Amino acid sequence: MKPRLFGIFGKVFFYTLLILLLVISVMLVFFADQIKSVVGSTQREQIAEVFQTLIQETKGKSEDDIVRIAQRFHETNASFEFSVMSSDGEVLYRTDRFDMPPPDLRLPDVPEVVRGESFHTTGKFLLSPSASSEKVQFITLLSGDVKLQVSGTISGASIYREFFERTFVAFLLLLAASVAAAFLFAYRIAEPIRNIAGDTRRMSLLESVPPPPAARKDEIGQLANDVYKMYKALKSTIRQLETEVEREKEMEENQRYFFSAASHELKTPIAATSALLEGMLEKVIEPSEYPDTLRECLKMMKEQNKLVSEILEIVALNNHTLVLRKEQVCLARYLAANLPACLSIAEAKKQTVDFDVPEKLSCTIDSKLFGKAFSNIMLNAIQNTPDGGRIRVYANESESGIRLCVLNEGVSISPELLPKLFEPFYREDRSRSREQGRSGLGLALVKKALEFMGIPYALENTVEGVRFRMDLPSLRLDES
Incomplete structure (x- = not known):
């Protein structure tokens, strides 16, 4: 029996495949977000680690020295944008593409760790996300009250793109494995049910059905055993009914033959007795022969009486009365x-x-x-x-x-x-x-x-x- 697309095989197959694809999709989205978060955090840590050198070199330096050190640092680390500001807000040094932070952003005390919707700090670094999710700003103190502001780029889109490029082949492999697993699962579920359906169809046609395999001990195996037991019981009942029908036919035939033969056996002596009595009435038989004729009639009547008694005994035995x-x-x-x-x-x-x-x-x-x-x-x-x-x-x-x-x-x-x-x-x-x-x-x-x-x-x-x-x-x- 071939699997039907919209039968139990098709339903189990599509439902299983849908669940597997849903689980895989949720896992991919979850891992993509986790990977982006981990990569972003790593990049921020790397940016902070790079600027540790600048912080160490500017300790105890004057503002002019800090500006020269910042220029030299930018020459070797041109990919980072930053600015150096004095305590009164004057910009001492700023790279060309540095985005100035909002004027209302206030730097807290350095030992304080601030966590909120706008910014948070890790150690001495104050991290404030910009309007774009691809950038993050670092604010910290250099020598004295001089502030260092850093604008770093976190490549979220590139992270996602690279992630999906790398996981596309894996997704195809998972999809193929899901299809194979769904097919195998649907086949294992639907095959015994199809076998039971085929057996019941053959049972309805009174065809011979083999016993179910004894290896299966679950509910489907129990169902197959119960169906087979019911089939054996019905087959036995049908066989008994057929035997009873044949017996009834045989009994009817025997009764028909019995009554036909009994009628013949009774008719012959009755006809002979009637002929003798009619001969006496019509004076065909001489009066001198009447005693012998009557004795012959009496003999035949006794035989008939015996025959009728035997018939009644057979009927009584046959009816179990x-x-x-x-x-x-x-x-x-x-x-x-x-x-x-x-x-x-x-x-x-x-x-x-x-x-x-x-x-x-x-x-x-x-x-x-x-x-x-x-x-x-x-x-x-x-x-x-x-x-x-x-x-x-x-x-x-x-x-x-x-x-x-x-x-x-x-x-x-x-x-x-x-x-x-x-x-x-x-x-x-x-x-x-x-x-x-x-x-x-x-x-x-x-x-x-x-x-x-x-x-x-x-x-x-x-x-x-x-x-x-x-x-x-x-x-x-x-x-x-």
């Missing part, structure tokens, strides 16, 4: 009590049922609901085991609890058909299932019941045959 009533049972005695009804069907098919469940195993289950599931598993095993075949019911302890298995020996089911067997009204052989009184809801009811009770299960092919296994929560009787 049932209340689990768990109790502790001895698994061996509980299963043995539920086997007799199934054993009679197995004996009719000359099948052998081996039962191997240790007496010490105990578990906590809803005995009524689990009993229906176990009965349907056994009936399904008997139905899919050939005549004269063998069925094994066994249990053993495992890491997750008690593993209860029902094994059909010598049979196999295509892997593609295994998940379909739990679909409502699915029959691999519809005609044979109807003849055996199977509704096609057995394994569907088993699936709903075990899932409702939270019991893991699986239907799988093994080397020995087809096995249905369940993992029950264990509780050994010798521990209870």
Whole structure:
């Protein structure tokens, strides 16, 4: 993402540069004034130092001697303008370009140090600034009451000119350094914010966003971490919502299929019953056959009643309207009590049922609901085991609890058909299932019941045959 001129990068850059330039300008003005003051003070000290020679030479001299000494001094120091005056104000000697001080300027006592707006003294020198800021006047006593007045030039303009000439290159270097510093500072401030803005833009498009760097520990780093955590939470929520939507679609599709299949399963026997009853009313069926016909109708109605009951149980399990009533049972005695009804069907098919469940195993289950599931598993095993075949019911302890298995020996089911067997009204052989009184809801009811009770299960092919296994929560009787 390129830095925008009027974005946060541009604003931080220009504000920082403006502050740096303002600070540099104030510093230049301050140092220029200080340099001028120092140079001016130095020049005044130098002027005073030059005239110390004249003062020393005129000590104890007469006025005529002082005039000759002043002339000789001016010849060697022609750049200075001065005058020598007697005590009554008569000018004894004056250079050509000397500016006379105002007549009201009064010389105080020499030992006195005077400080005011008009003049001040340093040692024996009385300094009085002239109307021009470029000049300063010195007044002091020579021999006796003879006064020496000096007019010296302080080159302020030249000082400023030389200062700015010398500092121009330095100013350009400082300006370049300020621009670079402002750019770097603005980049360091704006870059993580631009990254956060780019990440949030990708988040709004549901694109993948990498986690922020862990090196940054300041407020911007905290903001990036908070935004990323919010993104992960929103992404997780969206994923959950998508899963819920898919689950709802799947449930709607399953319900649509379930009711369609249920309608078909109910319609066929009802139509057959109606046909038989209409045949009796229309005297198509002989009166001597009425008992057999009515028994057939009653049989079909019982099957329909059983089918409706199973449908209602599946609906109740699906809607979670049932209340689990768990109790502790001895698994061996509980299963043995539920086997007799199934054993009679197995004996009719000359099948052998081996039962191997240790007496010490105990578990906590809803005995009524689990009993229906176990009965349907056994009936399904008997139905899919050939005549004269063998069925094994066994249990053993495992890491997750008690593993209860029902094994059909010598049979196999295509892997593609295994998940379909739990679909409502699915029959691999519809005609044979109807003849055996199977509704096609057995394994569907088993699936709903075990899932409702939270019991893991699986239907799988093994080397020995087809096995249905369940993992029950264990509780050994010798521990209870």
